[in-house]
Amino acid sequence: MNRRRRIYEGKAKILYEGPEPGTLIQHFKDDATAFNNKKHEIVDGKGVLNNRISEYVFNNLNAIGIPTHFIRRMNMREQLIREVEIIPLEVVVRNVAAGSIAKRLGIEEGTQLPRSIIEFYYKNDELDDPIVAEEHVTAFGWATPQELDDIMALAIRVNDFLSGLFLGVGIRLVDFKIECGRLFEGDMMRIVVADEISPDSCRLWDIKTNEKMDKDRFRREMGGMLEAYQEVAKRLGILNENDRPAGSGPTLVQ
Numbered sequence: 001m002n003r004r005r006r007i008y009e010g011k012a013k014i015l016y017e018g019p020e021p022g023t024l025i026q027h028f029k030d031d032a033t034a035f036n037n038k039k040h041e042i043v044d045g046k047g048v049l050n051n052r053i054s055e056y057v058f059n060n061l062n063a064i065g066i067p068t069h070f071i072r073r074m075n076m077r078e079q080l081i082r083e084v085e086i087i088p089l090e091v092v093v094r095n096v097a098a099g100s101i102a103k104r105l106g107i108e109e110g111t112q113l114p115r116s117i118i119e120f121y122y123k124n125d126e127l128d129d130p131i132v133a134e135e136h137v138t139a140f141g142w143a144t145p146q147e148l149d150d151i152m153a154l155a156i157r158v159n160d161f162l163s164g165l166f167l168g169v170g171i172r173l174v175d176f177k178i179e180c181g182r183l184f185e186g187d188m189m190r191i192v193v194a195d196e197i198s199p200d201s202c203r204l205w206d207i208k209t210n211e212k213m214d215k216d217r218f219r220r221e222m223g224g225m226l227e228a229y230q231e232v233a234k235r236l237g238i239l240n241e242n243d244r245p246a247g248s249g250p251t252l253v254q
């Protein structure tokens with residue numbers, strides 16, 4: 001099965017050559033990493049859950065006309081995607097102060113921000129993904145001003161959609177990260193949402209208890225990461241109440 005050509009291996013995913021030109025297979029691993037791989041564990045079943053949650057989100061984004069790289073899920077750990085040229089930015093949208101912004105600006109975690117804030121981080125492991133301004137992005141040619149406008153418009157649309165989606169299942173979308181890519185179709189190029197959207201790349205808090213349902217459980221050594229991801233999947237209607245924990249053996253996936 002894995003004799004396909006490996007195009008790229010990241011911390012949590014592998015990209016393989018796809019069945020047709022212009023396609024790739026995105027494989028979700030069970031690796032959990034934080035602080036640029038300084039903390040690393042295998043969390044049995046995480047890849048399966050992120051594959052399903054990300055499939056659900058991307059299918060919905062496609063359905064409301066937000067362009068993405070996603071074509072379809074293939075199996076428990078893999079999805080078929082369009083090959084794009086990844087823009088080397090982590091685009092973070094924040095609604096509530098948490099994590100690095102809380103630290104950097106001395107804002108108490110949980111404080112509602114005056115409005116949604118978009119930040120850019122330069123994707124570079126050696127530099128630990130430093131925060132950058134639009135000026136750096138355009139001056140160094142990581143994206144053109146027009147592309148940055150498109151990226152910000154996409155990020156806002158994704159934020160509006162995701163905020164509503166999660167609010168509907170009792171979850172507050174504190175912040176999230178997306179990556180964007182250039183999709184070439186003939187002479188045309190457009191910016192699309194790429195990578196994944198999952199509890200690895202979002203902060204999700206229970207609306208009533210503020211309990212964390214995302215990768216902060218791992219980053220902050222709180223335990224219960226897999227259970228939290230399962231709960232997100234359950235609330236979104238992806239997993240049935242009776243499904244076994246993802247790591248405990250074969251699970252029937254439609």
Ligand code: TMP
Pocket residue numbers: 090092098099100101129175176177200201202203
């Ligand atoms: P931060 O508060 O640590 O800057 O994270 C902001 C959001 O981005 C949070 O939802 C987690 C997500 N994120 C990633 O997906 N990958 C990363 O490497 C980092 C640092 C954050």
Ligand code: ASP
Pocket residue numbers: 011033034035036037038200215219
């Ligand atoms: N994605 C980064 C890492 O794997 C950091 C994080 O998500 O906290 O190290």
